[in-house]
Amino acid sequence: MKSSVRALWRLPVAIAFVLAVGVGLVNSDASARDSNWYAAWGFSQQGLDPAVVTNGTVRMIARPTLAGTHVRVQLQNTFGTLPLFIGAATIGARANGALLVPETNKSLTFGGSASIIIPEGGAVYSDPLAFEVHAWQDLAISLYLPGTNVQVSRHGNARKTSYFTTAGAGDHTSDEAAAAFTLTTTAMWWLAAIDVLSSDADGTIVFLGDSITDGTGTTIDGHDRWHDIIALRLMLDRNGKTQLGLVNEGIGGNRVTNVIPGSSPAAVDRLDRDVLARSGATRVVLFEGTNDIAAGVTADQLIAGIQNIIDRVHQAGLPIFGSTIIPRHNAAWTPQMTGFRNTVNDWIRRKANFDGVIDFDEVMRSAAAPNLMNPILDLGDHIHPNPYGYFLMGRAVELKMFEKHIVEK
Numbered sequence: 001m002k003s004s005v006r007a008l009w010r011l012p013v014a015i016a017f018v019l020a021v022g023v024g025l026v027n028s029d030a031s032a033r034d035s036n037w038y039a040a041w042g043f044s045q046q047g048l049d050p051a052v053v054t055n056g057t058v059r060m061i062a063r064p065t066l067a068g069t070h071v072r073v074q075l076q077n078t079f080g081t082l083p084l085f086i087g088a089a090t091i092g093a094r095a096n097g098a099l100l101v102p103e104t105n106k107s108l109t110f111g112g113s114a115s116i117i118i119p120e121g122g123a124v125y126s127d128p129l130a131f132e133v134h135a136w137q138d139l140a141i142s143l144y145l146p147g148t149n150v151q152v153s154r155h156g157n158a159r160k161t162s163y164f165t166t167a168g169a170g171d172h173t174s175d176e177a178a179a180a181f182t183l184t185t186t187a188m189w190w191l192a193a194i195d196v197l198s199s200d201a202d203g204t205i206v207f208l209g210d211s212i213t214d215g216t217g218t219t220i221d222g223h224d225r226w227h228d229i230i231a232l233r234l235m236l237d238r239n240g241k242t243q244l245g246l247v248n249e250g251i252g253g254n255r256v257t258n259v260i261p262g263s264s265p266a267a268v269d270r271l272d273r274d275v276l277a278r279s280g281a282t283r284v285v286l287f288e289g290t291n292d293i294a295a296g297v298t299a300d301q302l303i304a305g306i307q308n309i310i311d312r313v314h315q316a317g318l319p320i321f322g323s324t325i326i327p328r329h330n331a332a333w334t335p336q337m338t339g340f341r342n343t344v345n346d347w348i349r350r351k352a353n354f355d356g357v358i359d360f361d362e363v364m365r366s367a368a369a370p371n372l373m374n375p376i377l378d379l380g381d382h383i384h385p386n387p388y389g390y391f392l393m394g395r396a397v398e399l400k401m402f403e404k405h406i407v408e409k
Contacts, residue, residue, distance in 0.1 A: 034199050035068075035069065035070075035197045035198055035199040036197070036198065036199075036201070036280055037072070037195045037196070037197055037279040037280055038066055038068070038195060038196055038197075038198055038201045038203065038204045038245045038279055038280030039193050039194070039195050039204045039206070039245055039247045039278040039279045039280060039281065040064035040065055040066035040067075040068065040133065040135070040194050040195065040196045040204070040245045040247075041062045041063065041064040041065060041193065041194040041245075041247060042074075042192060042193040042194070042206075042247035042248065042249060042274075042278060043155040043158060043188045043191070043192060043193075043248060043249070044155055044192075044249045044250070044251050044264075044270065044273075044274045045076045045078040045079060045153050045154065045155055045192055046079075046154070046155055046156060046251045046252075046263075046264040046265075047079050047153075047154070047156065047263070047264065048079050048080070048151055048152060048153060048154070049152035049153075049154040049156070049185075049187055049189065051152050051185070052149040052150055052151060052152065053145045053147075053149075053150040053152065053164065053167070054145075054147070054148045054149055054150065054167040054168060055145070055146055055147070055148065055167065055168050055169070055170060056144075056145060056164060056165040056166065056167055056168065056169050056170070057142055057143065057144045057145070057164065057165045057169065057170070057171060057172040057173055057175075057180065057181070058142065058143050058145070058162065058163070058164040058165075058189055058190075059098050059140050059141070059142045059162060059163040059164065059181050060140070060141045060142075060143070060162045060188060060189060060190070060191045061094055061138055061139070061140055061160055061161065061162045061163070062138070062139055062141065062160070062188075062191060062194055063136060063137070063138050063139070063160070063223060064133055064134075064135060064136075064137070064139060064194050064196060064245075065135055065136065065231045065244075065245050065246045065247075066133075066135055066196050066198065066201055066204070066243075066244070066245035067132075067133055067134050067135045067196065067198065067200075068132075068133045068195075068196025068197045068198040068201075069130065069131075069132065069133075069196075069197055069198070069199075070128045070129060070130055070131060070196065070197035071091060071128075071129050071131040071133050071139075071194065071195065071196055071197070072125050072126045072127065072128050072129065072194075072195050073089075073091065073108065073125070073126050073141055073191060073193065073194050073195070074123060074124070074125050074126075074191075074192045074193035074194075074195070075089075075116075075118060075123065075124055075126075075143075075190045075191060075192065076118075076122075076123040076153060076190060076192040077118040077119065077120065077121065077122050077123070077153050077190065078121060078123070078153050078192075078273075079121075079151075079153040079154075080118075080120055080121070080151045080153045081120055081151065082120060082151060083117050083118065083119050083120060084117065084118040084119075084145075084150065084151075084153075084190070085115070085116075085117050085145070085146065085147055085150075086115060086116050086117075086118070086143050086144065086145065087114075087115050087144040087145065087146040087171060088107070088114050088115065088143075088144040088171055088173045088174075089107070089108040089110075089114075089116075089126065089141070089142065089143050089144070089173060090105050090106060090107050090108060090141070090142045090173045090174060091105070091106055091108055091129065091131065091139060091140070091141050091142075092104040092105035092106065092139070092140050092142070092176065093137060093138070093139060093140070094137075094138035094139060094140040097161075097163070097178050097181075098140070098163040098178035098181035099176070099177065099178040100140055100175075100176040100177075100178075101176075102176060103176075104176075105140075105142075105174065105175075105176050106129060106131055107173075107174075108126040108127070108129060108141075109126065109127045109129075110124055110126055110127060111127065112127065123192065125195070128197065133194075133196045135235060136231075136232075136235065139194065141191050141194075142172070142173040142175075143173065143189075143190065144170075144171040144172070144173045146171070152187075152189045152190070153189070153190055154187045154188060154189045154190070155187060155188040155192075155251070156187050156252065157186070157187070157211070157214050157215065157216060157252050158186055158187055158188035159186060159214075159215045159218055159219075159220050159221070159222075159225075160186065160188070160220070160221060161184050161185075161186055161220065161221055162184065162185050162186070162187075162188065162189070163178070163181035163182075163183065163184055163185075164181060164183050164184075164185065164189075165180045165181055165182065165183065166182060166183065186220060193247070193278065193279070195279045195280075196245075200243055201243050201244070201245065201280065202243040202244055202282065203243075203244060203245070203280055203281065203282025203283060204244065204245035204246070204247055204278060204279070204280045204281050204282060204283075205227075205244055205245070205246050205247070205281075205282070205283040205284070205285060205402060206247045206249055206274075206275045206278050206281050206283070206284050206285070207227050207246065207247065207248055207249060207250060207285045207287070208249050208250070208267055208271070208274065208275050208284060208285065208286050208287070208288065208309075209249070209250040209251075209254070209285075209286070209287040209288050210250060210251065210252065210253065210254040210255070210287075210288050210290065210291050211250065211251075211252035211253060211254070211291075211383075211384060212226075212250070212287065212290075212326070212384060212385065213225070213226075213227065213248060213249075213250025213287055213288075214248070214250035214251055214252045214254075215248070215250070215390075216252055216379075216384045217379040217384040217385060217386055217387070217389075217390070218387055218390055219387055222387070224387050224390055224391065225248065225390055225394075226385075226390045226391075226393035226394040226397075227246055227248060227285075227394065228246075228394065229390065229391055229393070229394020229395060230246065230394050230397055230399070231246045233394070233395075233399060234246075234399060237399065244402065245280065247278055247281075249270075249274040249275060249278075251264045252264075253291055254266070254267060254288060254291060255267065255288065255291045255292045255295065255297070256268060256288045256289055256292050256302060256305040256306055256309070257292050257297055257301060257302060257304075257305035259292070259297050259301050259305070260292075260295045260296055260297060262291065262295065266305075267286070267288055267305070267309060268305055268308050268309060271309055271312060271313075275313070276312075276313070276316050276318075281318060282318060282319075283318060283319055283320075283321070283402055284313050284318055284319070284320040284321070285320070285321045285322075285323070285358070286306065286309055286310075286320060286321070286322050286323065286354075287322075287323040287358070287360065288306075289302050289306070289325045289341075289344055290325050290326070290328050290341070290383070292305070293325075293328075293337045293340050293341055293344075294328070294332060294333065294337065297340075298340060299339075299340040299341075299343040299344050299347075302340070302344050303344060303347055303352075306322070306344075306348075306352065307352070310322075310352065310353060310354065314353075319355035319356075320354055320355055321354055321355055321356040321357065321358060321401065321402075322348050322352060322354040322356075322357055322358070323348070323357070323358040323359070323360045324345040324348050324349065324357070324358070324359050324360055324361035324362070325341050325344060325345055325360075325361060326360050326361050326363075326364040326365070326373065326385070327341075327361065327364060327365050327366070327370070327371055327372050327373045328341070328373070328382060328383050329371070329372050329373065329382045330381060330382045330383055333382075338371050342371075345361050356398075356401040358396070358397055358401075359396075360393055360396070363389075363392055363393050363396045364377055364385060364389060364392075364393070373385075374389075376388065377389030377392065
């Protein structure tokens with residue numbers, strides 16, 4: 001646990017260093033002078049994976065939400081207790097499975113080197129690479145790990161199939177064929193962000209949340225989380241040329257507060273790492289609280305935690321939008337918890353200084369029994385929406401709320 005805490009607080013130093021290197025490289029390219037970096041995809045690191053890698057290659061698959069002319073990726077060793085040695089790294093366009101589109105696989109470098117050592121708790125950005133990124137096109141980031149029993153810092157519930165080789169298979173980062181990648185995972189290993197360089201983008205919306213933002217109950221490889229629906233609506237609304245990146249920083253089981261510690265860093269503790277440090281972030285959406293109440297946190301304590309986040313986001317000069325907490329009535333839920341939920345929701349709607357409110361409680365509740373989830377939207381655990389519920393949540397969000405906060409260029 002101590003190493004995890006050190007990792008969280010050491011991370012901004014590593015980010016600052018690599019950002020400084022990246023900015024210098026970009027500014028030397030005359031074609032990119034009028035462009036800026038924006039996060040087009042992201043996932044929060046939340047712990048160590050049970051898996052280890054020995055002299056093998058992993059191919060992580062991610063789908064950016066914003067187009068750009070150049071790309072860089074952020075790798076994190078947030079929860080590793082040892083330095084992480086990456087022997088080689090590439091990025092390519094994914095065709096299907098672990099197969100890449102021919103002639104798209106390009107080498108990534110770090111400070112000009114093909115390899116990098118990421119310290120315990122550290123993070124690095126790759127050097128900027130001229131690479132045409134298309135919104136909603138899958139990218140494959142391949143990493144060669146030459147070590148033995150290499151620890152995996154990961155996001156557990158990526159709900160996206162990625163690939164890796166058997167132990168001892170060696171370096172297959174340059175392969176565009178899929179043959180060597182015989183094993184799969186639905187976690188996201190080490191990859192934390194994909195940034196694109198764009199002169200057209202209006203910014204990035206960062207979604208900070210728990211499992212309902214993370215996507216529990218959505219379809220593996222289906223991209224049908226509620227914010228995925230928003231991303232598609234934005235692209236269709238602008239004829240496929242969306243100017244907003246959308247980044248998912250949800251973690252299953254996450255809590256707003258650290259009043260009662262959970263299994264992942266609370267939102268108040270990871271706000272800087274997962275939200276404010278995201279490249280080009282211009283808007284924040286907060287949708288958390290149900291896990292705090294389930295753990296025994298009171299309404300007043302939860303409100304204080306949410307207010308802490310609102311204040312810090314505003315201090316960073318960004319607007320923040322809040323969502324009401326949806327009904328929950330699983331076996332461990334009590335009438336008092338329902339009372340706390342309603343108190344917090346009333347505060348969110350009427351008193352909180354959010355820049356806008358998304359009323360997911362109204363979307364998800366039963367008309368006949370408002371403290372219960374609508375059965376046709378319930379995954380079956382009385383906590384999470386099913387895919388239809390996620391669709392209705394994403395459809396219910398007013399897009400103009402975000403457009404009001406587009407940054408003037």
